[in-house]
Amino acid sequence: xxxxxxxxxxxxxxxxxLEALIEEAKPPFGSNGQRKVIETEVFYNILDxxxxxxxxxxxxxxxxxxxxxxxxxSASAQADSIIADAQQQAMxxxxxxxIVRLAQQQADEIRDQAQQYERDTRYAAEDYADQVxxxxxxxxxxxxxxxxxxxxxxxxxxxxGSNDIAW
Numbered sequence: 001x002x003x004x005x006x007x008x009x010x011x012x013x014x015x016x017x018l019e020a021l022i023e024e025a026k027p028p029f030g031s032n033g034q035r036k037v038i039e040t041e042v043f044y045n046i047l048d049x050x051x052x053x054x055x056x057x058x059x060x061x062x063x064x065x066x067x068x069x070x071x072x073x074s075a076s077a078q079a080d081s082i083i084a085d086a087q088q089q090a091m092x093x094x095x096x097x098x099i100v101r102l103a104q105q106q107a108d109e110i111r112d113q114a115q116q117y118e119r120d121t122r123y124a125a126e127d128y129a130d131q132v133x134x135x136x137x138x139x140x141x142x143x144x145x146x147x148x149x150x151x152x153x154x155x156x157x158x159x160x161g162s163n164d165i166a167w
Contacts, residue, residue: 008139011053015146017046022153034160050143064132068125075121079114086110 021043025036086107 008135008142011050011139011143012146014046014050014053015143015150018043018150019146019153021046022150022157035157061129061132061136064129068129071125072118072122075118079111079118082114083107083111 021038022036025038027035028037086103089103089107
C-alpha cells in the first residue's frame, strides 16, 4: 500500500471516506434534498475495511505485551545467572573466611544490581506499553466519535425526510 500509515490513521481515513460519500450523495428525483442516494456496496466496502483495521491495533498491543514479558523473563534469567555465577565464585574461594565474606558481599551487590536492572527494565516496558495503549485509546476515541457523527448524520437524514433513501 503506497504511503503506509498506522492503523489509526487508516481507520480515520476510511471514516473520512464515509463522510465524503454521504456529503457527495445526490438527492433522489423529486426529493427536496433531505434524503440522499448512496451506493450501498461502496458504503459496506468501506465499513469492511474499517473492521479489518481494528485487529491490527489489537495484534500490535498483544505483540508489545509479549515482547515486554520476554524482556522481563530475559532480565530475570540474566539476574539469576549473574547471582549463580557470583555464588559459585564465592564457593570456590571459600578457603578463607575474609575472602568468603568479601565474595558474599560482592554477590549481594551484583544481585542488588541485577534486581535493580530487572526493575528498571520492567518499568520501562510497562511505560512503553502504557504509551501504546494511550495512543490506541486516543485512536479508538477519535474513531468512535467520527462513527457517532456519521451515524447521527444518517439518522438525521432518515428522520428529516420520508423513507425514500435508496440503499
